[in-house]
Amino acid sequence: MSHVMAMAVQALFPKAQVTIGPWTENGFYYDFDNPEPFTEADLKAIRKQMVRIIKRRLxxxxxxxxxxxxxxxxxxQNEPYKLEILEGLQEPITLYTLGEQWWDLCAGPHVADTGELNPAAFELESVAGAYWRGDETRAQLQRIYGTAWETPEQLAEHQRRRxxxxxxxxxxxxxGLDLFSIEEEAGAGLVFWHPRGARMRLLIEEFWRQAHFEAGYELLxxxxxxxxxxxxxxxHLDFYAESMxxxxAVDERQYQLKPMNCPFHVLTYSSRLRSYRxxxxxxxxxxxxxxYERPGVMHGLMRVRGFTQDDAHVFCLHDQISDEILAVLDLTERILSQFDFRNYIVKLSTRPEKAIGEDAVWDLATKGLIEALERKxxxxxxDEGGGAFYGPKIDLKIEDAIGRExxxxxxxxxFNLPERFNLEYVAADGSRQRPIMIHRAIFGSLERFFGIMTExxxxxxxxxxxxxxIRLLPVTDEVRPYAEDVQRQLRQAGVRAAVDxxxxxxxxxxxxxxxxRIPALGVIGAKEAEAGSVSVRSRHGGEHGAVPLNRLIEAAGAANAARATALAL
Known part of the structure; x- marks a missing residue:
């Protein structure tokens, strides 16, 4: 379908040059170098041309x-982008023709002819800018996104999900909820947390800290x-410099903003000699x-240049690996399930071809990960060979309310950082041994997790x-003093309440x-003020009628203590 789109574009816009046009998870795209920007009207014309091509059964x-x-x-053909693509291809060079005239470099495979494509089950969705080869110093192209399905019903379901x-x-x-913003005046990819978002972030952090204390962690x-x-x-300078x-220069020394927390935790470990005990x-x-993230890849809270990792490191003995990994899996489940993420997709990645460390250590570490997953x-x-050069790993994806991963x-x-920094502990026999280091993040980053959670x-x-x-809604100015007193009592009980x-x-x-989207609204009129009550309506529980103030305070406090989804009255 991407080839059909490119053929249609070049039929309607002869000056357009094609670059790459891959399929994606739910569709396809092609990047074009065209003198004029594509418009919504152009997309409609391109779609019509695509239908004509499909019906010709080319x-x-x-x-x-x-x-x-x-x-x-x-x-x-005077296609300079194709020449650059050709330079990176290994022989044999394959191309696909579409009819007698149009062709492009492609590995394939493809359907036999365009008649196998359903003209009622595809759509062109949008146009976006894209740099050639993802390099902002090179030509800016226009990317047309499309989606294609076997049936109109599948297309309709995809559009509903979209x-x-x-x-x-x-x-x-x-x-809309006044949670955060990205202020370009300060620089791209830097997050400003507004009071409402900052309050929520604090609640997440407090829960995270408490869960870690209970799991035997200390904070750094x-x-x-x-x-x-x-x-x-x-x-990091050898392997990660492009992302730093x-x-x-400070006092004739070179300083570096940290891209990772791990070396700092390593230095803390090495601040004194440790015992196996x-x-x-x-x-x-x-x-x-x-x-450093390239301008074209930053996206809201999902890809930013400054973010907070919920980082942790465990330094352990070889025979403690399985127990420690199982404990991390348990903690991960406890934390993620609190935010209603309960469906997990788990992948174990093993030793790649180029790796450091002895085979026996890799075997022991991989066995420990497998044992922990099976115990869980x-x-x-x-993913055979998909591990990092410094050790095997477990990656975990979560599934959200609409099925996205x-x-x-x-x-x-x-095994790498303990070796590089010469980390040691005194073993039971008095010898010096290297600990195993476990890197671990549960949210990944607070910013990205907050974005995922919001969606x-x-x-x-x-x-x-x-x-x-709870927002209190005074019907008249006369009852405002009572509303403000209710607010005061709720806040003293740890409930986040405000008066309109x-x-x-x-x-x-x-x-x-x-x-x-405030969970509960409390209407206050003369009757409520006289009776010492609040007429409560909640987002998920509907109208509760007049609720005595002491009962409202007790219910809201209990909901906070239980970290409940809704206010139970």
């Missing part, structure tokens, strides 16, 4: 050619910068890191997490509260 034929023949064909994803878009909800706080030499020792900001050591940190009872797939948690064993809930957050839990001071009519106060 054959798609695979042809093997020499590199010289491919170059001759490309030069005859509209639902748009409704849940965390960027739109972040603005480490700097945001370090001498450049640290990143040479850790290997440039160094800064101390292991395992479990340290966690909500550490803010800084990474989680199904998993194996998100990569969040990762557990990685590391999962569609901004309709559970009671315990809502920035504003707008002076608007009750109907508008209710609409404003519903727009902000």
């Amino acid at each position: 054959p798609l034929e695979r042809i093997e050619v020499s590199r010289e023949e491919a170059r001759r064909r490309i030069e005859a 509209q639902e994803a748009l409704r849940r878009d965390h960027r739109r909800l972040g603005t 706080y480490t700097p945001h910068v370090a001498d450049l030499g640290l990143w040479k020792t850790s290997g 900001f440039g160094p800064m 101390e292991l395992p050591i479990r340290w966690a940190e909500l550490g803010t890191v800084y990474r 009872g989680w199904a998993y797939t194996v 998100w990569q969040c948690s990762t557990i990685q064993l590391d 999962n809930y569609a901004g309709d957050f559970p009671f315990w997490l809502a920035a504003e839990q 001071l707008s002076g608007d009519r009750l109907g508008k106060q209710i609409r404003n509260g519903e727009k902000l």
